[in-house]
Amino acid sequence: MKRLAGLPTLRVNSARAVSIEYDGKRFHGVEGDTVATLLYANGTRIFSRSLKYHRPRGLYSLDGQSSNTYVDVDDIPNVCAENTFVGNGMRVEPQNVLGTPEHDWMAFMDKLSWAMPAGFYYTIFHKPARLWPIAVRHIRKTAGLGSLSPDVELRGRFDQIYPAADVCIIGAGPAGMSAALAAAAQKLRVILLESRPWLGGYFDYRTRNHKPGMPLYLRGRQLADQLEQAPNIRIFKHTAVIGCYSNNLITAFQRGSEADCFAERYVQIRAESVVVATGCIERPLLFENNDRPGIMQIGCAHRLARTWGVLAGEQAVFSIGHDLGIEAAIDLHDLGLSIACVADVREDGCDPALPPQLEARNIPFYPGWVAAKAHGRKVLKKVTLTNLSGVCKQQFDCDTLVASAGLTPVTGPLALAGARLEYDAHTGYFLPTGIPQKMHAAGRMLGLEDPTAIELSGRLAGLRAVADCGMAVGATISGVEEELAKLPGPARGSKFVVAPVEGKKTFVCFDEDVTIQNIDQAMRLGFDVTELIKRFTSAGTGPGQGGIAGHNLPLYVALTHRSPDLHPRPTTVRPPLVPTLLATYAGTNHPMSKRTPVHASQVAAGGVMERLQPWQRARRFCADTTARAEIENVRTNVGMLDASTLGKFRIFGPDALKALQRVYVSDMARVSTGRMYYSAMCNEDGCVIDDGVATQIAENDYYFTTSTGRAGETSEWIRYHTRYDRWDFHIINLTDAYGVINLAGPNARKVLEKVVDGAVSNEAFPFLGFREFMVHGAIPVRAMRLGFVGELSFELHVPSSYMQSLWDILEEAGEEFAIWNFGLEAQNTLRLEKGHVILGSESEQRTTLHDIGLGFFWHRDKLEAQTVGAVALKQTENDTSRLKLVGFKMEEPAARAPRDGSPIVAERIRGYVCTARYSYALKEPVGMALVEGYLAKNATRLTIFEDDCKGELMKAKVVPMPFYDPTGKRMRM
């Protein structure tokens, strides 16, 4: 098809050709084409088949208001062809067709529409019940939109940004642009959101004069240029608003162009004040077969020619309800479209300057007439016009019918923010009332028609937003208000809803194939509220989100309903206002984790790294998954563990001890200098949440550790539980400031004494002691003798910046003993042999301190401390109905260890295995389990179920703990 060339309004670059593959064939277009305009220019009229009836559907709007032009692009279904720019080499396929859109083998469904009334899905196939699965399978196969292959991968980068602004303006038409300029002139930070790829709104494509010598499109571009030059206006084009929340939080998503680093990005804006200038869309005209390809809205036909240089057809009929329609007819006639006639649903009220211009072009004008029926089996062939009473009829041959009942404002953002929509009898619009504070509406959505008044109302809203930001512009505002009062106010709009029709295919909603007959049926069944009718018929629930059905549905219901006091009220709008890819919400997946100061050494030593909460930690350093060599090295020689992820805290101040007494279950007054003290924390239910050691560094100054998982929450926890007390203490999280090396094994002392400046003999530095040393006279080390792995061991805390040095020094000092790393797997087995618990492994959220056998840590006589969990610990002290932690061995020592988490069964589930491993020290498997009280006695048999055990339960027996070195000699060496 020949393109119109040389129009000043064009947004395509005819010099650069692009091509796409559609339905297996190659089609050519020009740069700036959308998939829809390229295909339309190449003669495509049927873009898809409808959801239920498989009726042919074509280009109707250009802003994605219905699923008519949804296609599959590069294996991504449901892509709206109307706002997707063509990229070279795109592969486009039609969807929901068996065959091609032209010849769809499912087209017979249209003939069966009598069998598919509204709600048939719920009412027909549920009896007998066995019919339902069959029916569902067939319905799902025939109905729907595109289909997504489960292994398709979305290409491109999906980003997110969170800008803040003083004033955020939604819609860059004349009102929005004027508002932006008014706010920017006051040096405020302005964000302007526009869903189309360029600024200008309904000025952008019109050649009518704004002022003598200044056509509207030029005025639009003039305003746009001013905006682009303002440094304090951030413009987001091709950005659709999807949500509008309290405190002026606006969410939107932007489609990237080829120059952008993202395919789509989520934009979340927090603004002090918001101006909504979203303008109007066209309200579809309801008549028989109003969905035939070839029927389109005024803006669609007009912009197709003016913006993309494509004439909609050869011969057109107009059936419109707004001056924009007459203006489009005149303009399109001058561009070469033959126009058979223009029918206006308004009997009077059109701009008196327009009919003479039609007459001058020999275009018949029919005020008070409307399209009643479109003819043509697949695409439009002719149309029947009628007068409003339906008595006189006349047929016109045409391939294009430009149809629209009038305009309707785009109120989605305002409705989401909490405004109520009221029907206005003058404009025929649903106008917003009760707009929240610091939010303003402007422009054509208020019913204004005069271009100067629209610009001025934008300026007024912009100034009011400026006032919201605390600037004194009251006098300017009054001036603009007076000026605006002199200009024409809201114009009387068309209230026409439905043509006098006889057939059964007058569609209120294209997406869901809902006809006015379906609405009538719902009302006959007793549904009288639009919300319920919407749900029963599913009108407006498709991807267009009420773009087509939104305002016609309540108007039709009100018109048809007999009750005289029924006010039309649109259905509730919810985010997202337009369909958005989930990938855009998800954004880029940044796999972030923390690394310890000796991460590189761990990796270099062959560490198998894994994610443990926020950290990367070494699971093991040998190929053997049981880490046998590492375990035996610790038991017989000396090993080193990077334990830097432990939570480390300093708490100091006059009330520090009170705070510790509040959260730790034991008597923290016994914490003294030079010694480590083990204790645990519980929540209000007495459930154990953390354990660790504490020592006193100086007066009112303590150092304590928490488990890795609690490091992030401990400060918050202590402050929360002292929030009513106004105590004087400070807590500092030193987790990242200190690294930790656990030097463990019988030879640990021999290694340590080579590098530190103090005595480390058992007398000078006994078990549970705390000492401060200097290593090589330069590195300050906090050393504590603990026994988590059950051998002589020194836990060395060192400032993170020295951590790598200390690690290297110890490795060098230990070389003569063949010192070696050990990882989490070895530590897990080592501590299991000692019966030491890891909270989270041997406990879950409901496990109390009593349940894991650590109840003796609870100091019952410090009532005044109001220790968190003490009340519950007292109340559950003698509760026999709870799970208890026990140690077990297999009845057959040759059996393997059960898997962690396996249930323990006896008729029903009686508990579960927490951790079980083969113990190389004991040469048999050992484990810990949480079991019901009656199973907790020594020598009781436990029967363990595993998923694939085929009825063969594993048999174990309860034994006392610790399994290894029960008297604890080795850690006191």
Add this chain to the structure above:
Amino acid sequence: MALTITCPICGKRSGYEFRFGGEDKGPPPQAAGLTPAAWCDYVHRNNCVAGVQKEWWCHRQGCGTWFSIYRDTTKNLEVAGPQSEDV
């Protein structure tokens, strides 16, 4: 999250920076003579006011302070508290 919260130290910030700490139910009751049911009520029972309620928040990604605000739960907006504490 559309909620904004005014931290007494850092000022008005996005709700994402804060952690919810529950309704303000006052300090815990004294342990002496406390029944399990009464304790459970204190810990787990909430008033779930549809309207303005006083509640605790922690400026987790900021200064770390716990403080209380008044929030209208029906609009999810921070509101000015009542003039007198006994309201």
